[in-house]
Amino acid sequence: MLVIAGESIVVSSRTVGRPELSHVTPSGAPAIAAWTAARLGTPTAFLSAVGADEAGRLIISTLAGAGVDTNGVMVRADRPTAQADVEYQPDGSRRFEFAVAGSAAPTLAAAELEGWPERARWVHVSGSAVLFGDPLAGAIEQLVRRGRAAGAMVSIDPNLRAELADPDARARLARLCGEAQVLFPSDDELAELGLDEDELVAAGVTVVATAAAAGARLRQPNAAPLPVAALARPEEVVDPDGAGDTFAGAVIAAVLAGRSWPEAVHVASAVVARAIGVRGAMAADLTPADLAVRPSVG
Numbered sequence: 222m223l224v225i226a227g228e229s230i231v232v233s234s235r236t237v238g239r240p241e242l243s244h245v246t247p248s249g250a251p252a253i254a255a256w257t258a259a260r261l262g263t264p265t266a267f268l269s270a271v272g273a274d275e276a277g278r279l280i281i282s283t284l285a286g287a288g289v290d291t292n293g294v295m296v297r298a299d300r301p302t303a304q305a306d307v308e309y310q311p312d313g314s315r316r317f318e319f320a321v322a323g324s325a326a327p328t329l330a331a332a333e334l335e336g337w338p339e340r341a342r343w344v345h346v347s348g349s350a351v352l353f354g355d356p357l358a359g360a361i362e363q364l365v366r367r368g369r370a371a372g373a374m375v376s377i378d379p380n381l382r383a384e385l386a387d388p389d390a391r392a393r394l395a396r397l398c399g400e401a402q403v404l405f406p407s408d409d410e411l412a413e414l415g416l417d418e419d420e421l422v423a424a425g426v427t428v429v430a431t432a433a434a435a436g437a438r439l440r441q442p443n444a445a446p447l448p449v450a451a452l453a454r455p456e457e458v459v460d461p462d463g464a465g466d467t468f469a470g471a472v473i474a475a476v477l478a479g480r481s482w483p484e485a486v487h488v489a490s491a492v493v494a495r496a497i498g499v500r501g502a503m504a505a506d507l508t509p510a511d512l513a514v515r516p517s518v519g
Contacts, residue, residue: 224341226268227251227350257470262509268293276302338367376403463502
């Protein structure tokens with residue numbers, strides 16, 4: 222089983238000059254990865270906390286509808302579900318505003334992990350969950366350490382946010398990344414955390430780096446770097462929100478389904494191309510058949 226923990230958020234999106242494109246969707250980096258993996262047929266459990274409100278019900282129903290085990294999603298009667306606003310600029314860039322403080326999102330506690338870490342074959346977390354602080358950060362650290370001690374593969378998407386720039390939190394995330402066997406960084410995230418990609422790979426870590434339209438790059442010990450081109454053409458991109466999280470969830474699902482790492486990265490690139498061609502981070506019509514595609518791997 223794949224076990225993912227972290228924040229779940231409802232996002233209100235708007236596009237400058239295009240009010241007709243405004244929409245509200247469930248989101249949150251770890252939630253998107255869990256939804257993607259489950260849609261692709263991977264037994265997946267998600268651990269999080271939401272409010273006892275319409276937004277919380279939307280998150281739970283969306284994940285459950287994809288096949289995610291939501292028994293580990295705590296419902297807080299005294300806190301609202303986390304919210305975020307995303308504004309798309311004419312140049313394609315995005316501006317985020319989070320309303321997480323005081324919400325249910327950071328309240329998942331280590332004691333609420335129960336036996337999930339020991340049931341996991343793979344544990345995946347997003348660095349954003351660490352950057353939101355305790356008690357969620359402590360729960361994430363416990364999930365990683367207990368899962369790895371029980372034999373699970375551990376992957377981390379650093380998912381740095383400019384809005385969450387506390388130096389102590391970043392140092393905490395860097396230490397946690399040092400405990401992972403797989404990392405899914407984007408752009409210069411590892412360098413920003415003071416981590417050296419060459420050293421990590423030499424130490425046995427698999428690094429799958431993403432760079433939006435520039436595609437992805439797979440690096441493994443004792444192997445040449447493998448670049449993988451992005452499959453979506455710019456004119457086909459409808460909503461890039463959550464593309465990196467979709468990619469991570471798809472890679473994990475493909476590896477757990479028995480695909481080689483190079484095949485998994487190619488398959489995930491195809492999944493992302495489909496996902497960002499529709500509006501909403503959890504809206505693409507993904508099925509286990511998407512993992513059966515036989516990409517050409519050079």
